Amino acid sequence: MNNPIDFESVLSLIDRTISPIYLNPTQEIVLREVWNGKTYAKMADDYNYDPEYIKTVGCNLWHTLSCAFDEQINKSNFVPCMRRKIKDVIIDQKNKSTDDRSQLLSTNLTDQQSYHWTTAPDTKHFIGRGQEIKLLESWSQDLDCRCIVVSGMVGCGKTSLVTKFAKDVKNQFDYVIWFSLDNPPSIKTLIHNYLKLISQHPNHGIDSESLDLSLLISQLIDYLKQKKILLVLDNLQSIFEVHQTSIYYKKELEDYGQFFRAIISTNHKSLLICTSRLKPKLLEYYATNQIKILGLQGFAKQTTKKFIESKISSASDRQKLLHLSESLQNNPQLLKIAYDNLDIVSGDNIEQVVQELSLLETITSLLEQELSCLSNLDKEITCWLAISDSPVSSAELSNYLEQSHPRIKFLHSINSLIERSLISQSDGTYSLMPIMKSYLRRRLVKQALQSRSYN
Ligand SMILES: Nc1ncnc2c1ncn2[C@@H]1O[C@H](COP(=O)(O)OP(=O)(O)OP(=O)(O)O)[C@@H](O)[C@H]1O
Ligand SMILES: [Mg+2]
Structure with a gap:
């Protein structure tokens, strides 16, 4: 039967009434599914639970609700009882004649409750990037698109762009939640944090690791279906590592795969937008049309x-x-x-100025971070270009390589280096970004000297 009352209103009423205690995720599932008319057996089947366990959860839940509402509530009278209670609240509020129904029933969040910017940078001085913002906006309006990744070289402006975009479009979403994965939490903790913010449950004291991942994911997806939510994840590269020529999830963070698979391949009305120094091609395996990747370059x-x-x-x-x-x-x-x-930026000799700059610690650490994002093949190509005095053709480059690679891998590597702005192409030849060239040359000489002194 079609229930005219939104379940979120019921949850909101229950939350207010049982506070300071709160519903745990399994209890919330039981309530949601009883509201939808499901039996315990079907719930147990759908969520992979022991039927007896679901029954016990239900039993405890009815007891909690009966005490909180001071009336006998059970599985069979839960729906009519809640409908009546919500109507009572509406009438009550109407009598007070100030608030309207929508204000009452929706969780009707204030700006502060709906938008969580956590450590997002200030974008007051943001400039340019008109085309990129337009592209992100058009992708975000495409109903098929569920995940966008802005990838590119260290410091090219990914976080600034995505944050500016999120701030520009925030009014089109019920929630915006911005998190950085700089020190990536486990996927359970991340989802648990999302659920706390969306459901407004403090859930203090619950150990997220004890929760079931599939259940957490299905709860999150439920919310992503009901509400239009913009999830922003900065620094996605922290969950990946590069091996040989490909990118993988870090061993201890492989569970993130389930989260991405669910977001990308399930039908919902929300959007996940990420920044990443690494281009996460592996996400495209889950569904190609639902994920868009923008390779961001430097400023125009x-x-x-x-x-x-x-x-x-x-x-x-x-x-x-x-x-x-x-x-x-x-x-x-x-x-x-x-x-x-x-x-340092003095003198007319650009080459010399670039060399001087490449000695600065701030620059070398940035260039090192960039090198750590490259695959072995990318690094090898980069090193050959660093020691070459003039631009190199692709035939020459592939001859230099230590072992032969399938041509497709080689081309893929070249394209990815171009997309990262690390190498540029002109008349069929390739050159390395000058500041990286200067730094790498010095580094290679240093390494050569070190290895000699050990021999
Ligand atoms: N469009 C912009 N307008 C003004 N400043 C910008 C813009 N884009 C980037 N910046 C500035 O450049 C610096 C680097 O930008 P940002 O942190 O966004 O780069 P990033 O690609 O996310 O770097 P990382 O790879 O380290 O995460 C920041 O200080 C930021 O304020
Ligand atoms: Mg960033």
Whole structure:
């Protein structure tokens, strides 16, 4: 039977009434499914539970509700009883004549309750990226699209772009939840945190590791179906590692696969948007049309100009940095570091300035982070390009490689390096990003000297 009252309103009423205790995920499932008219046996079957266990959960639940509402509530009278209670609340509120029905029944969240920006960066000074934002908006309106990943080189502006986008479109969503995976929690903890925020349950003291992952996922998916939720996950690369030529989940975080599979392959009306230094091609295995990947490059020329103008007042200093920007692939993070070290950015010899910059610790650590995102084949190609004085053709490059790789892997690697802005292509030849070239050359010489001194 079609229930005219939204189950979320029932949950909200129960939450308020039983507070300070709260429903655990299994109890919530039992209530939801009783509301939908399911038997205990069907529930046990659907959620892979022992039927006896579900019965016990139900029994305890009716006892809790009966005490809280001060009236006998059980499986057979739960639905009519809740309908009556919700109607009572409506009438009560109407009598107070201020609030309307929708205000009453929906959890009607305040801005603060619906939007969780956690450690999202401030985007007050965000500039440019008009095309990318338009593309993200069009993907987000595509009903088939359930997951977007913005990937690209370290510091190219992924987090800023995705955060700006999320802030721009937040009104189109019931909830926006922004989390960083910098120190990735287990997938159970992550989902448990989502459920706490969405359901407004504090759930203090519950050990998320003791909960059943499939159950947590199915609860989350339920919410993603009922509400329009924008989940933002920053730094997705933290859950992956690169082996040879492919990307895998880290061993201890393999469970994330189930989460992504469910979000990407299940029908719902929400959206997951992630940033990642690594391009997570493996997510496309779950469904190709439901996931979109945007390979983000540095700023457009005009944006670099604007960026520099917003930071530097002296016309000659602006000119210096602008001159250098191409060698830094218009990467905002690199531009920022160069701007902080303007004293080094002197002289007209760009090559020399790039060399000076590549000695800075801030730059070397960034370049090292970038190298750690590369597959072995990517690294090998990068090293050959670093030691070559002139641009190299693809035939030459593949001859240099230590072992022969299938051509498709080689091309894939070249394309991925181009997409990361690490190498550029001109007239069928390839060159390495100047600052990486300068850094890698020094690093290779250092390694060679070290290995000699040990022999
Ligand atoms: N569109 C933009 N407008 C203004 N500043 C920007 C923009 N994009 C990036 N920046 C600035 O550049 C720096 C790097 O940007 P951001 O942190 O977004 O890069 P990222 O690609 O997420 O880096 P990482 O790979 O380290 O996560 C930040 O200081 C940010 O404020
Ligand atoms: Mg980032």
